[in-house]
Amino acid sequence: MALKRGTKYEAEIPTASLPDIIFTLIIFFLVTTTITSDKGVSLTLPEFSEGTETVKLKKDMVLNILIAESGDIMVDAEILANRGELLNRIRTSLEEKGKDAEGKYIKIVSIKTQGGTLYDDYMFVLDQVKAAGASKISIAEPEE
Amino acid sequence: MPQLKRPAPYITTIPSASLPDIIFTLLIFFMVVTSFKQFDGLPVIVPEAKTTAKIEVGKRDIAYVWIDKRGQIVLDDQLYNEETVADLVPILYERRTANPKTVISLKADRDCRMKIVTDVQQQCRKAYALRINYTTRFKDQG
Numbered sequence: 001m002a003l004k005r006g007t008k009y010e011a012e013i014p015t016a017s018l019p020d021i022i023f024t025l026i027i028f029f030l031v032t033t034t035i036t037s038d039k040g041v042s043l044t045l046p047e048f049s050e051g052t053e054t055v056k057l058k059k060d061m062v063l064n065i066l067i068a069e070s071g072d073i074m075v076d077a078e079i080l081a082n083r084g085e086l087l088n089r090i091r092t093s094l095e096e097k098g099k100d101a102e103g104k105y106i107k108i109v110s111i112k113t114q115g116g117t118l119y120d121d122y123m124f125v126l127d128q129v130k131a132a133g134a135s136k137i138s139i140a141e142p143e144e
Numbered sequence: 145m146p147q148l149k150r151p152a153p154y155i156t157t158i159p160s161a162s163l164p165d166i167i168f169t170l171l172i173f174f175m176v177v178t179s180f181k182q183f184d185g186l187p188v189i190v191p192e193a194k195t196t197a198k199i200e201v202g203k204r205d206i207a208y209v210w211i212d213k214r215g216q217i218v219l220d221d222q223l224y225n226e227e228t229v230a231d232l233v234p235i236l237y238e239r240r241t242a243n244p245k246t247v248i249s250l251k252a253d254r255d256c257r258m259k260i261v262t263d264v265q266q267q268c269r270k271a272y273a274l275r276i277n278y279t280t281r282f283k284d285q286g
Contacts, residue, residue: 015164022167029174037205038199038249039280040190048269067258115259116221117253120191122261127193141262 007051043128043137062108062138063093067125069116086125090132104135165217179203184216185210191254192283199277205245207236207273211252215260236271248276 066074073080075089090109097106109129113122129137188210199206209232210218217224219232238248238266240246252261268276 002192019164019167022164022171025172025176029171029178032180033174033178038203038277038279039197039282040249040277041193041195042197042199042247042275042277045265045269045274045276047272047274048266075243105195113258115257115262116203117258118254119258119261120254122258123191123193123254123280126278127195127280127283130193130195139262139265 041123041130043126043139045139057108061097061106062110063090064110064112065090065125065129067113067114067117067121069114070119071118073121073125074098083124086128087132090129090134094132105133106136107134108136108138109134110138110140149173151209153155161181184218184221185251186212186252186253188251189255190251190279192281192282193278194283196280196282199247199249201245201247205243206247206249206277207239208249210252210259211256212265213253213255215256217260226260226263229260229267232264235269236268236273240271240273246273246275248273249279250276251279260277271286 064074064076068074073083073086075086076093080086080089094105094107094109100106111122111125111129126137185208207219215226217229217232219235222235224231236248250261250264264284265276268274
């Protein structure tokens with residue numbers, strides 16, 4: 001007696017739920033993704049060197065800004081009566097020496113702080129310096 | 145009169161065979177752009193600045209340093225203070241050598257003093273991590 005051959009199995013992985021699984025994953029990544037980028041004011045620090053390395057610069061090549069602990073801002077040894085003047089003071093000072101071949105201001109802006117100076121005041125000055133278009137910014141070590 | 149044959153009703157379906165492909169593409173996009181937040185920081189209120197600009201590098205190239213008004217510093221989930229600030233150097237140096245594009249993002253509180261900020265900057269200089277960024281909020285006027 002011939003045995004009846006068993007019906008052939010057709011094995012398939014059900015794919016009907018595949019989109020659902022992928023959707024779930026998408027939603028997970030959508031929720032965890034943060035597109036917001038970091039923003040702020042960029043600056044490149046000078047290389048660290050032991051001891052004192054002095055580069056001689058003519059006095060009129062540097063615009064000195066000192067921010068005191070009290071929040072007073074001194075531009076070239078003169079206290080500003082009004083903070084709003086700062087931007088124009090920097091601009092006029094930068095214009096004195098003009099720009100170089102690359103279109104950058106030749107004059108260096110040196111920002112000096114004191115140990116107790118508020119970071120907010122420092123950022124205010126740095127912001128004004130950047131807004132004036134200065135590209136050579138030097139951050140002097142603070143006075144104790 | 146012969147009876148007119150009624151036309152077969154149309155069955156309109158949007159083909160959904162390519163749906164998984166589309167979703168896969170979306171999935172891959174989100175997988176690529178996602179970078180998981182690795183470290184927590186300190187609660188700080190950052191100052192405002194008119195010249196606020198985007199950092200040119202991606203999140204993976206940024207090392208975050210938090211400084212709060214009490215003088216606490218956080219880098220990579222480690223807490224430092226004024227006395228232990230020198231310990232930042234090896235960590236920053238490692239980050240910088242592993243990825244030369246590294247930008248140090250200083251998230252300092254607007255009420256903190258320059259002493260601590262300058263200290264951190266000095267450590268960055270010692271670690272040759274010279275590209276820094278002060279996190280600020282955009283200011284409209286003034």
